[in-house]
Structure formats: structure tokens, C-alpha cells
Amino acid sequence: MEMFVLSFTIFILALFVGVELINKVPPTLHTPLMSGTNAISGVVIVGAIISAGSTDLSPSVAGALGFVAVTLASINIVAGFLVTDRMLNMFKRKG
Amino acid sequence: MFALINFSYLAAAICFILGIKGMTKPSTAVRGNQLAAVGMLIAVIAALLHKEIINYATIIAGMLLGAAIGVWLAKRTAMTQMPELVASLNGVGGAASVTVATSTWLHALATDNLGTTGWTVAILVSIVIGAVTLSGSLVAVLKLHGSIGDSGRNRAWQLIALLALIAVVGGSAQFATGTGAQPLALAALVGLCLILGVGLVQPIGGADMPVVVALLNAYSGLAGAATGFVLDNQGLIITGSLVGASGLILTAVMCKAMNRSLPNVLFGGAFGQSGSGAKAQDEGDFYAGKVKYATADELALLLDSARKVVMVPGYGLAVAQAQHAVKELASQLESRGASVSYAIHPVAGRMPGHMNVLLAEAEIPYDQLKDMDAINPELPQADVVIVLGANDVVNPAAAEEPSSPIYGMPILNVHKAKTVVVVKRSLSPGFAGIPNSLFIKDNSLMLKGDAKDVLQATTRAIKDL
Numbered sequence: 001m002e003m004f005v006l007s008f009t010i011f012i013l014a015l016f017v018g019v020e021l022i023n024k025v026p027p028t029l030h031t032p033l034m035s036g037t038n039a040i041s042g043v044v045i046v047g048a049i050i051s052a053g054s055t056d057l058s059p060s061v062a063g064a065l066g067f068v069a070v071t072l073a074s075i076n077i078v079a080g081f082l083v084t085d086r087m088l089n090m091f092k093r094k095g
Numbered sequence: 096m097f098a099l100i101n102f103s104y105l106a107a108a109i110c111f112i113l114g115i116k117g118m119t120k121p122s123t124a125v126r127g128n129q130l131a132a133v134g135m136l137i138a139v140i141a142a143l144l145h146k147e148i149i150n151y152a153t154i155i156a157g158m159l160l161g162a163a164i165g166v167w168l169a170k171r172t173a174m175t176q177m178p179e180l181v182a183s184l185n186g187v188g189g190a191a192s193v194t195v196a197t198s199t200w201l202h203a204l205a206t207d208n209l210g211t212t213g214w215t216v217a218i219l220v221s222i223v224i225g226a227v228t229l230s231g232s233l234v235a236v237l238k239l240h241g242s243i244g245d246s247g248r249n250r251a252w253q254l255i256a257l258l259a260l261i262a263v264v265g266g267s268a269q270f271a272t273g274t275g276a277q278p279l280a281l282a283a284l285v286g287l288c289l290i291l292g293v294g295l296v297q298p299i300g301g302a303d304m305p306v307v308v309a310l311l312n313a314y315s316g317l318a319g320a321a322t323g324f325v326l327d328n329q330g331l332i333i334t335g336s337l338v339g340a341s342g343l344i345l346t347a348v349m350c351k352a353m354n355r356s357l358p359n360v361l362f363g364g365a366f367g368q369s370g371s372g373a374k375a376q377d378e379g380d381f382y383a384g385k386v387k388y389a390t391a392d393e394l395a396l397l398l399d400s401a402r403k404v405v406m407v408p409g410y411g412l413a414v415a416q417a418q419h420a421v422k423e424l425a426s427q428l429e430s431r432g433a434s435v436s437y438a439i440h441p442v443a444g445r446m447p448g449h450m451n452v453l454l455a456e457a458e459i460p461y462d463q464l465k466d467m468d469a470i471n472p473e474l475p476q477a478d479v480v481i482v483l484g485a486n487d488v489v490n491p492a493a494a495e496e497p498s499s500p501i502y503g504m505p506i507l508n509v510h511k512a513k514t515v516v517v518v519k520r521s522l523s524p525g526f527a528g529i530p531n532s533l534f535i536k537d538n539s540l541m542l543k544g545d546a547k548d549v550l551q552a553t554t555r556a557i558k559d560l
Contacts, residue, residue: 004213006329007323007324007327007329007332010332011320011333011336014332014333014336014337015336015339015340017333017340018336018337018340019343019344021337021340022341023344025115025118025119026120026121027348028121028439028461028464029118029451030446030447030448030451031177031447031451032118032128032448032452033115033341033448034309035177035181035184036114036115037115037312037337037341038184038315039132040111040114040115040131040337040338041188041316041335041338042135042188043135043138043319043334043335044191044192044195044318044331045135045139045142046139046141046142046326046328046330047195047199047328048157048194048198049139049142049145049154050145050199050326051194051198051199051202052153052157053154054148055150060205061198062198062202063150065194065197066153066157066195067153067157068157069194069195070153070157070158071160071161071164072187072188072191073188073195074157074160074161074162074164074165075161075162075165075184075187076165076188077161077165078165078166078169079164079166079169079184080165080184081132082169082170083168083169083172083177084128085125085129086169087177088121088125088128090452091124091451091461092121092122092125
């Protein structure tokens with residue numbers, strides 16, 4: 001229970017940090033912000049890695065789902081960061 | 096080792112925060128994004144160090160497959176398709192949360208190691224939000240893509256959503272108390288949540304998809320935060336709430352720009368649903384004899400003497416693939432000593448900030464892109480404003496006619512400029528389905544035609560002057 005209270009406190013504080021931070025992002029960069037946060041939300045790969053790796057090689061539903069989870073999270077991370085980079089480089093160059 | 100791993104997650108979260116901070120300026124944004132990617136690398140390495148991990152083959156296979164798909168997606172997506180890509184990635188993120196939560200629960204069940212009620216609730220929250228995000232995003236992608244239109248049976252879909260919601264709440268309560276905690280029950284719950292997601296998004300009009308995409312972006316983050324609660328991983332919680340906050344702010348920005356509340360967008364249905372037959376009749380009367388037409392040559396003459404020119408791009412511009420044609424005309428005007436800027440309404444594209452990306456792709460410098468609050472005070476000084484494929488966002492009725500359905504919506508005050516030239520294929524109304532009183536103002540000229548053709552013809556005419 002103490003763990004939950006602690007986690008919840010962190011959750012709420014991080015929301016405030018998020019609001020303060022994101023409010024400073026100019027509308028010009030809102031699309032790259034969205035694809036960038038797409039990539040960042042791929043951090044669930046941490047949970048996916050633990051699920052996929054903690055079952056041994058004998059086939060199980062939990063292991064298969066872990067594999068699917070790693071794949072999905074990797075898609076988010078790789079596609080998100082690459083496409084954000086592609087967009088931001090367009091903003092970097094001056095016409 | 097435990098402490099090291101957890102400090103690594105903290106380091107990753109700090110990288111994400113500093114990365115987003117970098118995104119507050121175009122000049123530092125590329126570095127910010129790279130820093131966030133470094134944070135992700137740290138998080139992945141830390142995860143691989145967990146002592147529970149005994150099997151690396153599955154992980155590496157999944158990473159390689161996912162990375163290959165990711166590279167392919169990132170390379171092939173055109174900038175006009177960015178809303179579809181972001182919506183898809185929201186869905187993928189939701190699906191990842193569902194699979195992580197389900198897999199974790201099944202593993203705990205198999206090893207007879209189920210956690211407390213709080214833990215089960217966290218599992219359920221990540222499954223519910225994740226699955227709703229998945230199926231909702233799928234519908235949003237199809238609507239953005241135009242594969243499915245707006246169904247007339249909004250009430251039916253809302254009823255389905257309501258029934259599914261009741262079933263999800265009831266099923267989750269059963270599950271959390273432990274009486275119904277069977278793998279089959281969990282699968283049924285996932286199915287119900289998927290139906291709920293479809294039922295929630297299907298009744299929302301295609302024009303409102305930018306709001307939905309921003310909201311689903313928030314959901315995918317919150318689903319990730321819930322996964323953090325499942326795994327007692329504070330790094331994940333911080334990251335999830337950052338993404339959640341980002342999505343929520345963008346949702347609020349879009350709602351404000353459309354002058355509508357979030358519940359109205361989600362449950363109200365679009366405002367242009369009344370019979371269009373009678374309306375077309377009114378429009379004939381509305382515009383009859385009051386619209387002044389111009390040609391590209393006349394526009395060129397007008398621009399030749401203009402010192403300050405403002406372009407107002409709408410989505411019609413992107414559809415006509417006319418970004419480069421705008422840039423060409425702008426360069427021509429600048430070489431003649433005029434200043435050119437671009438007025439961008441928050442809903443100009445199909446997602447927040449979309450128009451800016453499309454113009455940046457055409458190598459238009461970002462410091463010429465002005466948002467609504469920055470450009471409105473400058474518009475009265477503009478000699479010529481060229482409206483390209485925008486409609487509702489420049490309708491003065493929003494500011495002047497309290498009876499108008501869009502009254503109160505923030506608009507670009509282009510009607511205050513010395514001359515407004517509207518480039519448009521026809522007089523047809525925009526998403527709001529109402530006639531535009533800008534077109535009949537004394538200082539407004541209409542130039543009928545495809546944005547790209549008109550712009551190219553104007554550029555040629557100016558060169559010949």
C-alpha cells in the first residue's frame with residue numbers, strides 16, 4: 001500500500017511537470033511533439049522485456065504476449081523517434 | 096543491482112523531460128529528440144539487466160521485428176499522412192500496454208504469484224485504457240484516411256458504447272474481487288474494451304478527428320503510466336504521465352480553437368448535420384451578386400505594390416500539393432522587397448501543428464510561420480492577405496454574428512486587412528456547413544480555381560510585370 005501511495009504521488013507530480021513543460025512548446029512544433037511523445041510512450045518496452053524474458057523458451061501464452069509486446073513497443077520507439085527527427089530537421093534548416 | 100536499475104530508469108525519465116524541454120524551441124528540438132532517444136536506450140539496457148530475465152532470444156527477435164517495421168513506417172510516411180501515423184502509433188502504444196498487462200497477469204497466475212487488489216486494479220486500468228486506445232485509434236485512422244465515413248447511426252453507436260462501458264465496469268469489478276479472475280474472463284474483458292473504443296470514436300465526425308487523435312495520445316500515455324503501477328516502476332509512471340499531460344494539453348488547445356467543449360466534441364456530434372438542401376438555396380441568395388471575382392493577373396498587380404503580404408494556408412492547400420507553389424510566389428515577392436508571413440490557425444491542418452510541418456517541408460523558414468495570437472494584431476497592417484483553401488477559420492461571422500453556429504470561435508481576422516484575396520475552387524461551405532460572410536466583404540476578392548494553378552499563374556504574371 002505504501003508503494004502505491006508513493007507511486008501515485010510521483011504520478012501526480014509528474015503530471016504537473018508535464019503540464020508546465022508542454023505548455024511552453026510552441027504550436028509550430030505540436031506535430032513533432034505528438035510523434036515524439038509516441039516514441040517516449042514506447043517505454044512500456046521495459047515491462048514488455050520483463051514479460052518476454054522471464055518465461056523460459058517452452059511456449060506459453062504469457063511468453064507469446066511478451067514477444068508481441070516487445071515488437072509493438074519497438075515499433076513505437078523506432079518509428080516515433082525517426083519520424084520526429086525527420087520532421088524536426090525540416091524546421092532546423094533556414095530557408 | 097536493484098538500485099542501479101532503478102536509478103537508470105530515473106536517468107531515462109530525466110532524459111525524456113530534458114528532451115521535451117528541447118522541443119520548446121525549433122533550434123534545440125533535434126537535440127531534444129536525440130536526448131529522449133538516449134533516455135530510451137538507457138531504459139532498455141536497464142530492463143535487460145533485471146534478474147528475472149532468463150531468455151534473451153524472444154526479446155531480441157521482437158526488437159528486430161519491431162525496429163524493422165518502425166523504420167519502414169518512418170521512411171515511407173508522407174508528411175500529409177502524419178495524422179494517420181500518429182494515430183496508428185497511439186493504437187500500437189495502447190496495444191503494447193494491453194499485452195504487457197495481460198502477459199504479466201498470466202505469468203503471475205501461472206506462478207501462483209497474483210498481487211494485491213491494488214495491483215489487479217492497475218492491471219485492469221492498463222488493459223481498459225490500452226484496449227480502448229487501440230480500437231479507438233483504428234477507427235480514427237480509418238476516418239482520417241477516408242476509408243469509413245460518418246455513419247448516420249450515431250445514437251446506436253453511443254448506445255453500444257454505453258452498454259459496453261457498463262459491461263466493462265461490471266466485469267472489472269468482478270475481476271478485481273477475485274471471483275471471476277480467469278484467463279477467459281480477461282480475454283472477454285479485452286474484447287468488451289475493444290468494442291467500447293469503437294463505440295466511442297465511431298459517432299465522432301471526421302472533422303473532429305484532430306481532437307480525438309490528441310486525446311488518444313493522452314490515453315496511450317496514461318495506459319503506460321498504469322503499466323508502471325503494475326510493475327512498480329516509477330520511471331514508467333513519470334514517462335506515462337508526461338505523455339498523458341502532453342495529449343491532454345493538445346486536446347484542450349484544439350477544443351479551444353474550435354470553440355467547443357470536449358464533451359461536445361465527444362458526444363455532441365458535429366454541428367453541420369441538418370438538411371443541406373434548404374441551405375444550398377440560402378447560399379445562392381447569400382452570395383448573389385455580392386462576390387467580386389478577380390484573375391491571377393489582377394492579383395499579380397495587387398501584389399506588385401504590396402509591402403506586407405500574409406498567406407493563410409488551410410488544408411485545401413495541402414490537398415492541392417501547393418506548398419511549393421506558395422514558397423515560389425513568396426520568394427518572388429521577397430525579392431521585390433515585400434515581407435511575407437504565414438498565418439496559421441490551430442485547426443488549419445488535420446492534427447495540432449500539422450500545417451507548420453507541411454510548410455516546413457516546402458522549406459519555408461519557421462520564423463515566418465505565425466500562430467493566431469501573434470498574427471491577428473498585425474493583420475490590419477497587411478496590404479494583401481491570400482486565403483488558400485481555408486474557410487471557417489476566416490469567417491468573420493464567428494466574431495460578428497451572435498446567431499451564427501460558429502459564433503465565438505477564435506478566427507484569423509483577415510477581413511481587417513486592406514485587401515483579402517480568397518483562392519478557392521467554389522463557394523461551397525467548410526466543415527461548419529455555413530456560408531462565409533468574408534466572401535461578400537467590400538475588401539475581399541474571390542479567385543476561383545485550384546490553389547496550385549492560381550499560385551503558379553500569379554508567380555508567372557509577377558515575373559512578366
